[in-house]
Amino acid sequence: MSAAVSLHGVTVEAGGRTLLQVADFRLTAGEHVALVGPNGAGKSTLLRLIGGQVAAASGRVTVLGRDVADAAPLQVRRQHRREVGLLSQGLHPVPRLTARENVLIGALARLQGLDAWRSWWRRYPPALVTEADQALAAVGLAEQAGVRSDRLSGGERQKVALARLQLQQPQLVLADEPTSALDPAATRHVCAALRSLAGGGRSLLTVVHDLALLPLLADRVVGMSGGRIRWDLPRAALGHEHLAALYDPASADAVVTGPMPASPSVSASASASVPAARAPGSVHAGLLSQAGTG
Numbered sequence: 001m002s003a004a005v006s007l008h009g010v011t012v013e014a015g016g017r018t019l020l021q022v023a024d025f026r027l028t029a030g031e032h033v034a035l036v037g038p039n040g041a042g043k044s045t046l047l048r049l050i051g052g053q054v055a056a057a058s059g060r061v062t063v064l065g066r067d068v069a070d071a072a073p074l075q076v077r078r079q080h081r082r083e084v085g086l087l088s089q090g091l092h093p094v095p096r097l098t099a100r101e102n103v104l105i106g107a108l109a110r111l112q113g114l115d116a117w118r119s120w121w122r123r124y125p126p127a128l129v130t131e132a133d134q135a136l137a138a139v140g141l142a143e144q145a146g147v148r149s150d151r152l153s154g155g156e157r158q159k160v161a162l163a164r165l166q167l168q169q170p171q172l173v174l175a176d177e178p179t180s181a182l183d184p185a186a187t188r189h190v191c192a193a194l195r196s197l198a199g200g201g202r203s204l205l206t207v208v209h210d211l212a213l214l215p216l217l218a219d220r221v222v223g224m225s226g227g228r229i230r231w232d233l234p235r236a237a238l239g240h241e242h243l244a245a246l247y248d249p250a251s252a253d254a255v256v257t258g259p260m261p262a263s264p265s266v267s268a269s270a271s272a273s274v275p276a277a278r279a280p281g282s283v284h285a286g287l288l289s290q291a292g293t294g
């Protein structure tokens with residue numbers, strides 16, 4: 001299978017700090033992968049690197065066949081406007097546009113000739129408007145299609161962003177805590193919609209804090225802390241020791257050693273060095289059962 005994303009020897013730096021160090025990471029086309037780890041682990045930075053919003057200081061970043069490591073972020077955004085879809089709490093719909101108009105933005109790259117020209121005046125082909133309304137209805141916002149986005153709630157705005165992705169039809173979806181503003185029912189619905197959007201050979205890379213959502217969003221899980229990938233394994237293989245290595249700093253210090261551990265792999269020491277006190281029954285067992293593997 002071809003790679004949707006491939007990183008090799010990558011570092012990201014800002015403010016005199018190294019925010020990210022990734023020896024190797026590969027997302028195969030059609031894979032659904034979750035990034036987990038504590039606050040400040042570098043998950044969003046990794047997503048932003050792949051999305052072209054931050055540049056690598058070194059190494060090679062290939063996304064959908066394009067080498068993006070040396071490109072300016074703006075140029076990368078343009079190249080990726082069609083193929084890479086972004087979903088995050090920080091991405092707000094344009095406030096003065098209606099929900100429908102915001103969804104239609106997702107289709108701009110599909111418009112050609114006169115249709116592209118007319119879109120400057122917010123006039124779109126009727127078939128596209130119908131498509132936008134259907135996407136809004138699918139996320140439960142049929143009634144809000146004509147409402148200005150700054151009059152929508154945070155969760156509703158997140159749903160508008162998802163509907164926009166439906167029209168964009170990206171090859172790769174990068175989602176940063178895509179359900180953070182949603183109620184439980186909407187959370188399940190959005191997870192299912194994301195999976196469906198990323199079906200048919202498309203790829204999904206999602207930052208997940210709520211481990212209970214892992215079964216809904218990912219088949220493979222990548223653990224990060226301190227700007228590095230600590231392990232990379234199928235969701236079914238997730239064990240309490242892996243979570244302990246990420247979320248318990250003392251354990252992480254003991255488990256993770258050496259420069260830039262490669263992925264995918266889980267070091268033998270990671271499994272062996274979790275103290276008995278953190279065996280099932282502890283907070284990690286709770287996390288594991290949330291993750292749908294315990």
Ligand SMILES: Nc1ncnc2c1ncn2[C@@H]1O[C@H](COP(=O)(O)OP(=O)(O)OP(=O)(O)O)[C@@H](O)[C@H]1O
Nearest residue numbers: 014015017019037038039040041042043044045046
């Ligand atoms: N522009 C920046 N300049 C300097 N440091 C930054 C910048 N952006 C992020 N960082 C730092 O990089 C580290 C990783 O941040 P990142 O947002 O990737 O973490 P995260 O794993 O997504 O965290 P969270 O779960 O809290 O969202 C943090 O220590 C953060 O303070």
